[in-house]
Amino acid sequence: MRSKAGWTNTWLVLAAGAISMAFTLGMGAQVQTKTTTTSHAASVQTKVESGEVVAVSGNDLVVKMSDGSLRHFSNISESARVTVDGQQLGIHDLKPGMKLQRTITTTTTPKTITTVQSVTGTVWFVNPPSSVILTLADGKNQQFKIPKNQKFDVNGQMVDAWGLKKGMSISATKVVEVPVTVVAQTRSVTGEMPPPPPPPPADVPILVVEEEVVVPVQVAQAPAPAELPKTGSPLPLIGLLGLLSLASSFGLRTARKSR
DSSP: OOOOHHHHHHHHHHHHHHHHHHHHHHHHHHEEEEEEEEEEEOOOHHHEEEEEEEETTTTTTEEEEEOOOOEESOOOOOTTOEETTTTTOGGOOOOOOOOOHHHHHHHEEEEEEEEEEEEEEEEEEEETTTEEEEETTTTEEEEEEEEEOOOEEEEEEOOOOGGGTTTEEEEEEEEEEEEEEEEEEEEEEEEEEOOOOOOTTTTSSSSSOOOOOOOOOOOOOOOOOOOOOOOOSSSHHHHHHHHHHHHHHHHHHHHHHHH
């Protein structure tokens, strides 16, 4: 059977536990918290990629990059847009041969998030160096965990947890600085239509039409033989024949006389 002192200690422990629970539940409503964010100098990095459209199938795109490699972009969103000659084109408007250029801008901004927690009250109970129970302005008690190296302002003097006594009016401020990095990335895609085919040279006809043309052939006739020129009259020939006949007759007469 427990002694009266044992029961008393048990009730004190239970009472302290109940008070501690109540203080823990109500702590968020009593502590004043202020959070500020400070931005520092940002760094900007720009990356440019270019290539030529090889094939488009549904929402899949194959691009030949400037280094000669092939890249497959799958499941491109219907809302994705490419600016070509001032027009916004979707994935289904892209054609093989189009030139694409994607610009990726990455902005990295370091920031510091500062959280300041402050509380003012009267020490009701202190358990250095881990916790303290304060009576706040509304008359309620609240338990606080004491951070390592925490200092308290007591009538203008800074003391640690070991310097706290019951009945002291104190104020404490906790400052927590957390560095964070915010990365923002923007992407823009521009393109241009494939160049038109080069025009033919000026001296080469665009279209040559072959047409069969019948050309009449004239047969050249042999020229008529040329007539001999008339050189003289037949009278001299007749005279010559008469002269020969006369000479023959004189010869025959002479031959007869000589016989």
